[in-house]
Amino acid sequence: xxxxxxxxxxxxxAGGSLRLSCAxxxxxxxxxxxxxxxxxxxxxxxxxxxxxxxxxTDYADSxxxxxxxxxxxxxxxxxxxxxxLKPEDTAVYYCAAARGPYYSGSTGDYGINYWGKxxxxxxxx
Numbered sequence: 001x002x003x004x005x006x007x008x009x010x011x012x013x014a015g016g017s018l019r020l021s022c023a024x025x026x027x028x029x030x031x032x033x034x035x036x037x038x039x040x041x042x043x044x045x046x047x048x049x050x051x052x053x054x055x056x057t058d059y060a061d062s063x064x065x066x067x068x069x070x071x072x073x074x075x076x077x078x079x080x081x082x083x084x085l086k087p088e089d090t091a092v093y094y095c096a097a098a099r100g101p102y103y104s105g106s107t108g109d110y111g112i113n114y115w116g117k118x119x120x121x122x123x124x125x
Contacts, residue, residue: 002026002114004095009119012085020080020119022095028114029053029071033103034078035112036069038091038121048093049080053101060105085123092118 003025012018022034035050049069050058057069068081078095095116103111 002028002097004097004114004116006093006095006116006119009093009121011122011124014085014087014123014125016085016123017081017083018085018121020082020093020095020121022078022080022116024076024078024097027073027076028097029076029078030073031101032113033098033101034069034071035096035098035103036078036080037094037096038089039094039118040088040091043091045094047105050098050103050105051078052103056102058104082121085121087123087125090121090123092120094118 005023008020033052036048037045038048039045047060048063051069066084071078096112097114098111099113
C-alpha cells in the first residue's frame with residue numbers, strides 16, 4: 001500500500017504563488033505517473049496536472065499556463081508549483097499515483113491506484 005502525503009497548502013493572496021509537495025512511501029514515481037487533482041467546495045473533483053514516468057506532462061486548460069508539475073525521484077516527491085493564483089483556484093488539492101506509467105486528464109479515476117488525503121489551498125481576493 002503506497003501512502004501519499006501532500007503538504008504546502010495554505011492561505012495566499014490572489015496573484016501569489018504556492019508550491020505543493022507530494023511525498024510517497026515507496027519508489028512509485030520512477031515507474032508510475034503521478035497526478036494532481038483538486039476539489040472546490042460544492043464542486044466535483046477535477047484534474048489539474050500529471051507527470052508520466054518519462055517526465056512527460058499534461059495539464060488542465062485552466063492551469064497549464066500557471067502551474068508546473070515536477071518531480072524528484074531520489075526524494076520520492078512530486079511538486080506542483082502554482083503561480084498567478086486566483087480565488088477560483090481555492091480547493092483541496094490531492095496527489096494521486098496512477099496504475100501505470102502514463103496518465104492524462106482524459107484517463108479518468110479508474111487510472112488512479114492511490115490517493116493522498118489532500119491539502120487545502122485558499123486564495124483570497
